[in-house]
Amino acid sequence: MSDASWLRLDRRMLVVHPAVDLVKLVPVLVVIAITGGSTDDRWRLGGGLLLAVAVLVLGVSRWFTTTYRIGDDRVELRTGLLRRHHRSVHRDRIRTADLTANPAHRLFGLAVVRVGTGRREGGEDAELTLDAVRRGEAERLRALLLGVAPVDAAAPVPELARLRWGWVRFAPLTFSALAVVGAVWVGLIRLADEFSIRPGAVVLEQTAGRAPIWLGAVALVLTAVVGAAVVFVENWWGYRLTRADDGGLELRRGLLTRRTLSLEGRRLRGVELDEPLLVRLGGGARPLALTTGLRADHQAEHVGAVGPAMPRRVAHRVAAGVLGVDPAEATRVPLARHPRAAVVRRLTRGVGPALVVAAVLLATPQTPADVVTVPLVLVGALLLALDRVRALGHALTGEHLVTRAGGWVRRTVVLRRGGVIGWRLTQSLTQRRAGLVTLHAVTAAGRGRYEVLDVGADRALELVDDVTPGLLTPFVIGARGARSFVRR
Amino acid sequence: MTTPGPQLRAPAHHVSPRARRWWALRSGLTTLAVLVPQVAVAVVLPSWARLLLVTGAVTLVVGVAHLLVVPRVRYALHRWEVTDDAVHTLAGWVRLEWRIAPITRVQTVDTDRGPLQRALGLASVTVTTASSSGALTIDGLDLDDALGLAERLTRATESVGDAT
Numbered sequence: 001m002s003d004a005s006w007l008r009l010d011r012r013m014l015v016v017h018p019a020v021d022l023v024k025l026v027p028v029l030v031v032i033a034i035t036g037g038s039t040d041d042r043w044r045l046g047g048g049l050l051l052a053v054a055v056l057v058l059g060v061s062r063w064f065t066t067t068y069r070i071g072d073d074r075v076e077l078r079t080g081l082l083r084r085h086h087r088s089v090h091r092d093r094i095r096t097a098d099l100t101a102n103p104a105h106r107l108f109g110l111a112v113v114r115v116g117t118g119r120r121e122g123g124e125d126a127e128l129t130l131d132a133v134r135r136g137e138a139e140r141l142r143a144l145l146l147g148v149a150p151v152d153a154a155a156p157v158p159e160l161a162r163l164r165w166g167w168v169r170f171a172p173l174t175f176s177a178l179a180v181v182g183a184v185w186v187g188l189i190r191l192a193d194e195f196s197i198r199p200g201a202v203v204l205e206q207t208a209g210r211a212p213i214w215l216g217a218v219a220l221v222l223t224a225v226v227g228a229a230v231v232f233v234e235n236w237w238g239y240r241l242t243r244a245d246d247g248g249l250e251l252r253r254g255l256l257t258r259r260t261l262s263l264e265g266r267r268l269r270g271v272e273l274d275e276p277l278l279v280r281l282g283g284g285a286r287p288l289a290l291t292t293g294l295r296a297d298h299q300a301e302h303v304g305a306v307g308p309a310m311p312r313r314v315a316h317r318v319a320a321g322v323l324g325v326d327p328a329e330a331t332r333v334p335l336a337r338h339p340r341a342a343v344v345r346r347l348t349r350g351v352g353p354a355l356v357v358a359a360v361l362l363a364t365p366q367t368p369a370d371v372v373t374v375p376l377v378l379v380g381a382l383l384l385a386l387d388r389v390r391a392l393g394h395a396l397t398g399e400h401l402v403t404r405a406g407g408w409v410r411r412t413v414v415l416r417r418g419g420v421i422g423w424r425l426t427q428s429l430t431q432r433r434a435g436l437v438t439l440h441a442v443t444a445a446g447r448g449r450y451e452v453l454d455v456g457a458d459r460a461l462e463l464v465d466d467v468t469p470g471l472l473t474p475f476v477i478g479a480r481g482a483r484s485f486v487r488r
Numbered sequence: 489m490t491t492p493g494p495q496l497r498a499p500a501h502h503v504s505p506r507a508r509r510w511w512a513l514r515s516g517l518t519t520l521a522v523l524v525p526q527v528a529v530a531v532v533l534p535s536w537a538r539l540l541l542v543t544g545a546v547t548l549v550v551g552v553a554h555l556l557v558v559p560r561v562r563y564a565l566h567r568w569e570v571t572d573d574a575v576h577t578l579a580g581w582v583r584l585e586w587r588i589a590p591i592t593r594v595q596t597v598d599t600d601r602g603p604l605q606r607a608l609g610l611a612s613v614t615v616t617t618a619s620s621s622g623a624l625t626i627d628g629l630d631l632d633d634a635l636g637l638a639e640r641l642t643r644a645t646e647s648v649g650d651a652t
Contacts, residue, residue, distance in 0.1 A: 292618065421589075421590065421593040421617050421618060422617050422619060423586075424587050424588070425588075426585045426586075427583065427584040428582065428583045429582050429583070432584070442589075442619045442621065443619055447621075448619045448622065449619060449621045458494060468590060471573050471588060472496065472588075475499070476494045476496060476497075477494070477495055477496070477497050478494070478495075484495075485586075486496050486584060487495050487496070
């Protein structure tokens with residue numbers, strides 16, 4: 001299939017590129033038109049037209065200047081009108097080939113192919129983007145570059161998860177719902193400003209100022225719920241997670257912008273189950289895959305997410321399905337409790353700061369509110385600390401190291417034993433006095449290292465020895481009941 | 489409260505004794521870099537001299553204390569050792585930190601020599617793995633030791649494949 005001739009992007013991009021660029025230009029043109037004074041209208045109009053023409057020419061030129069070649073051992077891309085750019089990626093190095101298609105692309109049946117080498121460093125240089133080719137051609141390229149069989153719509157593939165509309169109930173509970181509220185209101189205010197609707201202070205006081213507080217609260221909650229639901233629909237429409245032939249995963253999602261992501265099986269190092277406090281109270285959780293070399297771009301929140309927030313039971317099943325094991329051997333495995341000293345540490349660290357805050361509140365002369373706030377702060381801190389205590393745990397199964405911790409976001413991490421590529425043992429002064437250490441399992445995937453918080457020093461050494469036998473053996477000396485894990 | 493489990497001995501090797509001089513020099517230069525601007529301002533703007541005399545004195549006391557104490561403590565605490573299986577480093581005083589990089593997982597071995605280290609015949613060795621947070625650095629090694637270590641680790645990693 002790999003002929004070594006230079007190819008062009010799809011001809012329809014002759015229209016799409018300039019059209020998309022022109023649409024982006026519309027706000028500028030509108031501003032030029034609106035702010036038009038009385039005198040220099042001709043200059044203004046001429047300037048706007050010139051700008052539009054320049055954008056058109058540039059957009060069209062992109063098709064003529066962009067060529068790519070899929071060789072036997074490398075993929076090459078040449079771009080640029082004035083400044084020519086040549087990028088070449090060795091095919092052995094290719095780890096990802098993802099397809100995305102925004103509404104403009106989809107209108108013309110096109111898709112963008114993004115070829116990644118999975119290298120973290122080097123940033124954008126490690127990526128090569130074909131924007132865009134025909135949908136079928138994109139699917140063919142993806143299959144060719146990843147060395148897998150093209151997706152056959154008729155063939156049944158093992159399905160790990162599929163969208164249930166009931167899951168939308170978790171959307172307003174996620175943190176991004178707050179971001180949506182902010183974005184919507186900022187957008188509204190901007191829009192009002194754009195149309196010169198600037199209510200004066202007097203007007204505001206007579207209208208908004210008189211509205212009852214509950215109305216404001218309802219407006220906020222309503223934007224959060226509706227906005228989060230809209231974002232949810234755009235992101236997760238048609239969500240489908242399937243297992244590919246090589247043990248990897250294939251994720252399809254998106255309403256307006258369709259995305260097809262594939263995660264190679266040999267890059268998978270484990271899974272994570274995130275339970276942010278609100279989502280957890282609503283009975284939900286979000287599954288993530290820990291793989292090496294995922295792009296750590298601005299979409300950081302979604303890196304590795306293999307599904308939206310979903311009912312906890314389903315999330316456990318999806319996470320286990322990603323690893324290809326039973327939930328009882330992954331995120332649902334019974335966890336070992338940490339020593340009592342670890343419990344004490346969680347409590348003192350949780351309640352201590354709250355005590356300080358309470359003391360300050362009581363010391364400052366503002367008595368009436370203190371009756372409510374002080375108990376609220378103390379009880380809240382205690383509940384959170386107890387929740388952290390409950391979360392704390394770890395386990396070692398035949399294949400995985402499992403660790404769980406966290407209050408605001410409870411994270412259960414299941415890491416393949418083979419995915420551990422180093423260790424870090426840390427011990428603070430207070431941990432030393434309590435005979436505890438924090439063990440960090442270093443890995444090439446996800447956040448780079450995952451910690452087993454406040455575990456007994458002896459247990460930490462046991463875990464290291466179990467996962468990577470013999471590594472610490474030369475250093476072990478007899479037990480002396482000492483508190484530090486190292487004798488200098 | 490304590491769990492009388494097994495304990496570890498510290499890794500065998502100190503860094504080069506000359507590293508103390510390097511750290512002291514660096515500390516002194518940093519103090520100078522903070523002190524000189526204060527003196528300069530005091531000379532140009534005499535009205536500020538009184539205040540700057542105080543801050544300058546504090547800078548000097550803290551700087552000298554840092555220069556006298558930190559290099560010695562650091563020398564005493566920084567340990568490293570390469571076993572057949574892994575590279576180990578131990579550092580920290582209030583907060584101990586022991587890092588382990590199995591040799592089969594080592595991806596690159598770098599040696600670094602700044603101007604001060606060159607003048608003293610020292611070098612730093614950085615061992616990286618595929619993790620975004622897995623690097624190990626041994627500062628202030630004797631140059632020959634550093635080159636030998638880098639050579640040995642590089643040879644050991646040649647036979648290894650993906651290391652992720």
